[in-house]
Amino acid sequence: MIKFKLARSHLIALISICSFGISAHGPVTPQAINTSTLPTLGEEWADMNPYRTEEGDIRTEILRVGASAYNQNCARCHGLGGISGGIAPDLRKLPADFDGDEWYIYRVQNGAVRNGAVYMPKMTEHLNQEALWSIRTWLESVSEK
Numbered sequence: 769m770i771k772f773k774l775a776r777s778h779l780i781a782l783i784s785i786c787s788f789g790i791s792a793h794g795p796v797t798p799q800a801i802n803t804s805t806l807p808t809l810g811e812e813w814a815d816m817n818p819y820r821t822e823e824g825d826i827r828t829e830i831l832r833v834g835a836s837a838y839n840q841n842c843a844r845c846h847g848l849g850g851i852s853g854g855i856a857p858d859l860r861k862l863p864a865d866f867d868g869d870e871w872y873i874y875r876v877q878n879g880a881v882r883n884g885a886v887y888m889p890k891m892t893e894h895l896n897q898e899a900l901w902s903i904r905t906w907l908e909s910v911s912e913k
């Protein structure tokens with residue numbers, strides 16, 4: 769069990785920051801995400817989603833941070849609520865298994881750059897591992913429905 773403390777004052781501060789300056793499709797520059805309430809994972813990348821098996825309050829918090837991080841950093845291309853409008857692939861379809869994780873890691877680390885054109889930025893330059901796995905966990909939760 770990883771120790772988990774939810775600092776209410778941090779949450780309130782975060783919510784008030786988040787509601788500032790966000791358009792319907794999310795801001796254009798990648799947004800820093802506060803991951804201090806999530807179990808820490810360190811610098812070295814896990815090869816499978818380390819949050820997939822978390823339960824209870826920890827899972828609830830992972831999903832809360834993941835949804836917010838997705839909407840701020842991925843939704844403008846991959847679609848609000850994870851539902852792709854066709855600009856970029858629908859990330860709910862990525863299987864919640866080792867192969868899906870491998871492909872997820874590859875894309876968030878490398879982005880999609882062809883002939884110098886950036887179709888997707890290298891997300892690991894802007895978001896830490898905790899934020900990116902919380903997004904993945906949230907995407908898995910919306911694809912279950």
Ligand code: HEC
Nearest residue numbers: 841842845855856857871872875876880887888889891903
């Ligand atoms: C500027 C637009 C843009 C943003 C922002 C963006 N993506 Fe992407 N993403 C793309 C495009 C376009 C592709 C398809 C790339 C290709 O096929 O070469 C893609 C592909 C992917 C894939 C591979 C999906 C598949 O089925 O092959 C993953 C995983 C992914 N993105 C994750 C993310 C995550 C997570 C975020 C937010 C942290 C994000 N992307 C933000 C444009 C974007």
